[in-house]
Amino acid sequence: MSELLPLDPDQLLTTTRSVRKRLDLTRPVPLELIREALKVALQAPSGSNSQTWHWIVVDDPEKKRGIAQAYRKAFEPYIAAQKRTDATGERVASSATYLAEVLETVPVLVIGAIYVGRQGLPAGNQAGVWGSLLPAAWSLQLALRARGLGSAWTTLHLQYESEVAELLGIPDGVVQGVLLPVAYYTGTGFQPAPRRPLDDVLHVNGW
Template sequence: MTIDELLTTTRSVRKRLDLDRPVPIELVRECLEIALQAPSGGNRQGWHWIVVTDPELRGQIGDYYQRSAQAYFASGVSGAHLYKDDPARAEVQQRVSASAVHLAEHMGEVPVLVIPCIQASKLPEGNQAGLWGSLLPAAWSYMLAARARGLGTAWTTLHLAYESEVAELLGLPGDVRQGVLIPTAYYTGDTFKPASRLPLDDVLHLDRWGGPGAV
């Protein structure tokens, strides 16, 4: 596929993850080798990658994820409650929410769970963009590389409500912080296409907020 196609069709895959087909660890390693080419602040490369394939560990992580997801869905602030005054967008949100519920119920069954982490003695106060900007581009590169190899992924963070419990489960040092949980599996079907998005001019601001060219 072209670069533009890769960038515009790498979707969050939840219901269509193949839970029964094993994923070769060599394929995951290929994706991670590409991820390591991402930029990091000061070229520190302070990232670490936890790849979980053990069924028992995956199940325990899945339990934490589902527990957090249930609280989130019951909170009234999940995506399912957004844009109720816009029927078209509300319908999309319902589909997204249904797929998120499905993933929460099956997270522990996904063949590979990848947890990108970054080494930090303590989280900085105030804006943390400098820290996470040295990890999240690499995590997205991993997801793009996975898509190019026929693997589906999804960006999830609900497990972070139990970050310390998951850290203890996986034996993470105290100065290693988790950034995201990326379920990874082959996907069923191949009909991914660009998603419906707000027009660029609705979110574009030139030079300053509300300045010339802003809409």
């Protein structure tokens, strides 16, 4: 097992950030390290303990390039529509633009997917489906962070999900939920991010 960073649980939870500009694009990431983090992620809950998730780990340059092309097709109209001009909005836009430009050079891309069968996604509330995948994806990000790896939660490629599915041979009945670019990161200054006050979003015994 790889050596873990000396982070207590609260530090790990509050300093796991979306890493884009600080991804180290030059340092290879061993597949065994991704496997180790995924084994931790598989301890996450899933509905009825079904464990119908699947994880597609991509380090092949041509396949990464294909994913990046689909991502950029979705990113261009997305970033053009952004209206935030405050400092935080500009910082996020700059970071996101950088990731779109370099995505195929990130050492590893991990796609989290889930089996839904021939019936596809339900028409109504889909919390049961995504609640059986996304907690594990977040657990994966935490496990990566504990091992000195950065990641960023992205979903824009899902606008071209069928193209990516064909590229990777993902079968019918399996839907993608998240794309995580993964690399070692540069620097160590990860801090808790500004958030809205708890009392702005807390409701006790009703709205």
